[in-house]
Amino acid sequence: MVGRDAIVRFLAEDFPRFFVRDVTIDFHGFYADGERVIIEETMTATLANGRRYSNDYCFVFELRGGLIHRVREYMDTARGHRMVFG
Numbered sequence: 001m002v003g004r005d006a007i008v009r010f011l012a013e014d015f016p017r018f019f020v021r022d023v024t025i026d027f028h029g030f031y032a033d034g035e036r037v038i039i040e041e042t043m044t045a046t047l048a049n050g051r052r053y054s055n056d057y058c059f060v061f062e063l064r065g066g067l068i069h070r071v072r073e074y075m076d077t078a079r080g081h082r083m084v085f086g
Helices: 004-018 077-085
Strands: 019-033 036-047 052-064 067-075
Touching: 004 019, 052 077, 067 077
Parallel strands: none
Antiparallel strands: 019 036, 036 052, 052 067
16 A cells, blocks of 8 residues: 555445454564654454464554654465455
8 A cells, every 4th residue: 555545445435345354463572763653462362254364464654853754564464365265
C-alpha cells in the first residue's frame, strides 16, 4: 500500500472484512533511535474463512518532525499464506 488513501481504506474497510473477530496484538519490543522506531508484535485473529491467524510482525516507523513519515512492515508471508489458504 502506498499513500494515505490506500492505508486508510485498508484499515477502515479491508482489515475488518479479512480479520473478522478476536483480533489481539501482543507487543514484544519497542526500540527507538532518533527518528526511527521499531516495534515487534504478534497478531492473532479469526479470519473470514473461520481459520485462526497468528503471525509475527516487525514495523519500522520513520518519523519527520514528530509525525510518521513512512512505515515498513515485515512478516512471515509464507506462514500467513498457509493460514489464509490452507
